[in-house]
Amino acid sequence: MSLDEIKAIIGQAADWGIKEINLCGGEPLLSPCCFQVIKHAKLKGMKAILTTNGTVINESTARELIETKVDIVCISLDGSSASVHDRIRGQDGAYQKIIQGIASLNKYKEDSCPITVLIFTLHNENLDELLDYIRLARRLQIDALYVTSLVLDNVKLYSHAQQSPLWITGDRLKKLDEVIDSASLLQNDYYEFTYPSFNLIKRYFRGELKKNDWTCFAGFRRFVICSDGNVQMCGEIIGNIRQTKDMKKIWQARAARDKRKKIRACRNFCLQDCHARQESATLKNALKSISHKV
Numbered sequence: 302m303s304l305d306e307i308k309a310i311i312g313q314a315a316d317w318g319i320k321e322i323n324l325c326g327g328e329p330l331l332s333p334c335c336f337q338v339i340k341h342a343k344l345k346g347m348k349a350i351l352t353t354n355g356t357v358i359n360e361s362t363a364r365e366l367i368e369t370k371v372d373i374v375c376i377s378l379d380g381s382s383a384s385v386h387d388r389i390r391g392q393d394g395a396y397q398k399i400i401q402g403i404a405s406l407n408k409y410k411e412d413s414c415p416i417t418v419l420i421f422t423l424h425n426e427n428l429d430e431l432l433d434y435i436r437l438a439r440r441l442q443i444d445a446l447y448v449t450s451l452v453l454d455n456v457k458l459y460s461h462a463q464q465s466p467l468w469i470t471g472d473r474l475k476k477l478d479e480v481i482d483s484a485s486l487l488q489n490d491y492y493e494f495t496y497p498s499f500n501l502i503k504r505y506f507r508g509e510l511k512k513n514d515w516t517c518f519a520g521f522r523r524f525v526i527c528s529d530g531n532v533q534m535c536g537e538i539i540g541n542i543r544q545t546k547d548m549k550k551i552w553q554a555r556a557a558r559d560k561r562k563k564i565r566a567c568r569n570f571c572l573q574d575c576h577a578r579q580e581s582a583t584l585k586n587a588l589k590s591i592s593h594k595v
Contacts (some may be wrong), residue, residue: 429480450502
């Protein structure tokens with residue numbers, strides 16, 4: 302989409318009362334209009350969040366990013382060591398680029414802004430790194446830490462039914478329990494892990510989550526627009542903003558209503574980060590507010 306198209310979407314979102322925009326990817330910093338998009342969102346009174354792999358943040362990028370007044374920068378880092386992170390990401394030198402990028406952000410921060418967040422996707426390959434990762438985040442002066450869980454299939458979401466060396470099984474489940482318990486003990490001195498998904502990680506990898514353990518907000522609290530204008534709900538295309546031009550029409554159309562019904566009936570618990578919010582405890586209220594449209 303062009304910058305003008307994106308600005309039009311932001312204008313609609315702001316008029317609709319949407320409070321924040323999250324630029325993710327792919328890698329949003331590869332877009333030549335990324336900084337302009339952030340500035341426009343801020344101009345419209347929205348909170349701006351950037352989710353990046355961190356490898357293209359250098360001193361110049363950090364300065365320009367901070368000048369946009371972006372509120373939160375989330376950086377994906379999958380290990381406390383270069384060897385583990387770079388192996389997982391398949392890119393030698395990625396870890397060091399991220400560490401340097403974080404240093405640049407810290408150098409040019411203004412009044413503790415932006416808030417920096419590290420995202421750790423937990424699986425069998427980096428399970429042993431989590432505790433050192435928490436300590437590393439503190440040394441890097443990271444403001445917050447988010448631990449999410451591996452999803453093996455982003456299309457079908459049958460995570461617990463899949464066989465993969467990345468999935469935590471067998472004797473490694475005991476190690477998982479030890480790591481999660483130890484991480485919980487570190488909360489007072491490091492970071493708080495109060496979001497629901499962290500407390501469910503043990504049961505998630507065992508495939509033991511039940512209907513009332515976890516609630517999903519996909520299709521209820523988030524409007525996902527891809528770079529080609531396609532609008533998604535939980536990975537399914539429900540419309541295209543370049544064709545329809547109207548966010549509300551897409552949100553209220555039959556395709557969206559049908560998808561919400563599927564989401565409400567879904568039992569493939571995935572603990573995706575887009576659902577791991579404190580408001581997950583208030584799903585019933587959200588459903589009631591739109592029940593006349595579903």
